[in-house]
Amino acid sequence: MPEPARFNVLLAGYGTVGRSLHRALETQREHLATAHGLDVRITGIARSDRVATDPDGLPLKDDGSVRWQRGGLLDEIWEAEADVFVEATPTDLEDGQPGLGHVRTAFHNELPVVLANKGPVVVAYDELVQRAQTAGVPLRFEATVAGCVPSLNAARYSFAGDTIHKVEGILNGTTNFILTRMAEEGSDLDQALREAQALGYAETDPTADIEGLDAASKVVILGNALLGLDLTMDTVEVQGITQVTRQAVELADDHGFRVKLVAEASRDGTARVGPRLVPRGSTLDVPGALNAVRFTTQLAGTVTHTGAGAGGNATAAALLSDIVDVARVTGVADR
Amino acid sequence: MPEPARFNVLLAGYGTVGRSLHRALETQREHLATAHGLDVRITGIARSDRVATDPDGLPLKDDGSVRWQRGGLLDEIWEAEADVFVEATPTDLEDGQPGLGHVRTAFHNELPVVLANKGPVVVAYDELVQRAQTAGVPLRFEATVAGCVPSLNAARYSFAGDTIHKVEGILNGTTNFILTRMAEEGSDLDQALREAQALGYAETDPTADIEGLDAASKVVILGNALLGLDLTMDTVEVQGITQVTRQAVELADDHGFRVKLVAEASRDGTARVGPRLVPRGSTLDVPGALNAVRFTTQLAGTVTHTGAGAGGNATAAALLSDIVDVARVTGVADR
Secondary structure: OOOOEEEEEEEEOOOHHHHHHHHHHHHOHHHHHHHHOEEEEEEEEEOOOOEEEOOOOOOOOOOOOOOOOEOOOHHHHOOOOOOEEEEOOOOOOOOOOOHHHHHHHHHHOOOOEEEOOOHHHHHHHHHHHHHHHHHOOOEEOHHHOOOOOOOHHHHHHHOOOOOEEEEEEEOOHHHHHHHHHHHHHOOOHHHHHHHHHHOOOOOOOOHHHHOOHHHHHHHHHHHHHHHOOOOOHHHOEEOOOOOOOHHHHHHHHHOOEEEEEEEEEEOOOOEEEEEEEEEOOOOOOOOOOEEEEEEEEOOOEEEEEEEEOOOHHHHHHHHHHHHHHHHHHOOOOOO | OOOOEEEEEEEEOOOHHHHHHHHHHHHOHHHHHHHHOEEEEEEEEEOOOOEEEOOOOOOOOOOOOOOOOEOOOHHHHOOOOOOEEEEOOOOOOOOOOOHHHHHHHHHHOOOOEEEOOOHHHHHHHHHHHHHHHHHOOOEEOHHHOOOOOOOHHHHHHHOOOOOEEEEEEEOOHHHHHHHHHHHHHOOOHHHHHHHHHHOOOOOOOOHHHHOOHHHHHHHHHHHHHHHOOOOOHHHOEEOOOOOOOHHHHHHHHHOOEEEEEEEEEEOOOOEEEEEEEEEOOOOOOOOOOEEEEEEEEOOOEEEEEEEEOOOHHHHHHHHHHHHHHHHHHOOOOOO
8 A cells, every 4th residue: 555645734723623533533544544535733823822733643632632832823823734624713793713714824824724614604704715815725624514414515516417496404413402402301491401411412501592593503504505595693593492492392292293403495585493393203303412303405306414503523524524525635644 | 708618518418417408508508608607518429329419509499399400329429529528318327338438439439428317336446547547537427326416516616625424315316205105194004105106206126226236326426436445336335225114104293203214334334224213303304305414514514405416407407517527627718
């Protein structure tokens, strides 16, 4: 077997997602070499207050940490030798920063971009597609929607010759966990939310989840990328789950339905998030914190994908698929 | 917009699948041009007793038929100008013919190959992968497993950096329809089978379906292509649904289960098809004639895809995704 080709990653952000990607590159080292002829290494990491670079690849220490070389400026990271930039800093849905600035710099440097951070594509989809084109490099963001559940790549590859008319989904694991507990345990919303927080499914401030904003941001991405719409957070009709009562859930159950927070976008321009009755046992009736994405297409009819929508490994899986895709498209990995 | 690039298809077989592909190329003409910069035309069709060729693309007549130009030899078809060969003749699981011979000829002519016909990859997977490599052209066969439900392309692209440990699925729509009717209507096997035949879900001779052989052939393909196994029809442990009684289905139902014909292959070498109890409402509990494919991977955990496993349009959707992929890989379509 020929020597695998080096493929260097610059990473911004080193929280759960960044660390999971770093670990996944170790566990998948052999797979990446044999399946794709790739030797993927992280040659630079930037956090808000620290950077680390190593042209031979930054090793994971035994405790899973990185040897930070200096308190430094993010700017220095761009000097590292790299083939792709992975943006995994915290999401901001208002101005997309700091991720948006990082992505602009990456394109300025003609680096392909892979996003875990939704902010940049939610706030500036058209601009970033344009910048990627100008730079002549790919932009990928599978990890921003439904974690490892194939959504954007599925459309790119599995439905390549088909026309997607509508995308619906259970795109927020926190609210799905809450609604599942309300249906299965007869909890009320507050109880279920506290349980979700105790189990780590919900943030201390759960507003973005239960108000439907997180799901709406994913509708913006799916609508723009798969349906050619021109959505922003302001053009999505959003209702969260705060008005969903235990009684409503029970009544739905009596009639064979589940209450689910369904996010949807159609080619006709419809884009909304809100509680909907879903027939029990139907493909959108996924339990717990699972996500689901349902495509309605011209030829294939209805196809649904379900799986873990969040978590470090699930997100790392999506990032790795994008990294391999970038390596293929740029001619480094085998086709 | 630049002129779309011509991409010519040679097609063997003109039954439901071949005709559906021909129609789909008409309905998707604009999509293929705008999304992929492609102008896909069928320049040659071969049936067992007729051929038709047209260097400008064979038009569909108003009644959906083709103007057969001559009673002729299959051999003549290879003289047509083509960029990809699509094999859609009837499946033979014993010797793979006539498809296997066609595919060998295509590779001999250095033509990329897209299969709707399972026979060749079930009978001669290693040989065909080898021939494709020697010819330096791609081999794709998404349509052979679960119709338009992403299975092989999903693995190639969506789980590219991940390691698939196990694949399970509901891969035969006929038996799923029968088992669903037995569970929902309390029918016995014979009643449900007659109903399936009346509705066109089952063949007049349903042996390959109800004995589990069709599902087994798909396990061979998934196991070899996704798990690196070396399976043949003889090494898959197969049990069909002929022994599944109405009483067994009812008993399962009383305990919250469905009886499903589950096909599975694992990286450890396990490969089998047989009736299994599946928790009601779980991701493999798909109703009617639907198919499901469930991947268990190193990073993503469990991801399930469900949708139509058969039918002309569903198969055409899968063929088109492969045709576009071939055009990308060979540098004709935009990436």
